[in-house]
Amino acid sequence: MRDDISEEELERQRALYGPFTQSVRDLLDAVIRTEVDDDEVRAVQAEVELLTQRLRKQQLDGPYGVRFSASGRGRPWGNPVVGLRNAAAPPVEVERDPSGRAWASFHLGAAFEGPPGLVHGGMAAMILDQMLGEAAGAGGKPGMTGTLTLRYRRGTPLGDLRAEAWIDRTEGIKTWARGQLMDAEGVTVEAEGLFILPKWARERLARTDGSPSYFE
């Protein structure tokens, strides 16, 4: 969706929603780890419900979607990996290079645990799916995931991590990308994926200038 907001408005929204979402992310971590007594849990729950009511007084009818500002910058703010307004996202702040590379450093805490002390294998898959898609988009070859293969070399410890991805090769509407998740000791998970530009997106791209990295 193209809402054509200005760069100033974009920055205003970032400055408002970024810290707000971070505060809810902290709450989410505390909900997993708290050991306060039952009455206090119930009291906090009642307060949370009141806050939700306040936020819902005026809200979007459905999900956030991906919105585009006047400059063409996409805002996938509901995205569970990179979304600025999604408190379930780490969030992963992706850096990108037009050669078709993407990389990011981030921290995964209690909300991303699978086996004790380790990152959920599926969370590693979700982050790598996003990173491979970001690399494809950065290289002007956005696509939806067609296939994705993960190889888990060892458990990924919760904590400070890094992920990187790059375009391996392209062939028409198909882009193959590869990537890896790493801790301080090296690679923990490797990924390879095929990204395909769907027909509806090809038709939309044909009507616009440039190559947006996300779908509208």
Place this chain on the structure above:
Amino acid sequence: MRDDISEEELERQRALYGPFTQSVRDLLDAVIRTEVDDDEVRAVQAEVELLTQRLRKQQLDGPYGVRFSASGRGRPWGNPVVGLRNAAAPPVEVERDPSGRAWASFHLGAAFEGPPGLVHGGMAAMILDQMLGEAAGAGGKPGMTGTLTLRYRRGTPLGDLRAEAWIDRTEGIKTWARGQLMDAEGVTVEAEGLFILPKWARERLARTDGSPSYFE
């Protein structure tokens, strides 16, 4: 971790934390979708921060881990797919059969969006990773993900979904499982994975009776 709580205590905790986490899940959805004015967003943020402080007055030092009650039932309550105390989890409530099958029906809303209106491809991968692991565990063959391959047949719409998984074959410490994600129209994503029982878990299992479905 084995905390050996009784069935009564387990039910008490479920009744307390289940609804509490659900209230935070609703808040998370509202944070993505709200359109209330900036002052109200800031006011709600301040309240959220106070609630987090209250919960953190007494809390676990680290992540939740997987705790086991006296009956041997595992509680992976921080898990981002099935965790009762993780507001980022849908949550997926898995049903299981000792023949090595697992299935679940669940709803994915605004917090799980990738392309507009569609489930994030990586979220589909995360759920299927969990389901395949659940099938392996249900069949007495718990393991950590070794490889995982996803085939995306079409976009998965946000909304009511179902996933199922089953053991395909086993060979010593290796278990191959398959599964699929479905909407009302049929299969959207297919998965295949290899699950391997790690050495440290084999040593622990040798010291216990039965076959826990999750690692301690």
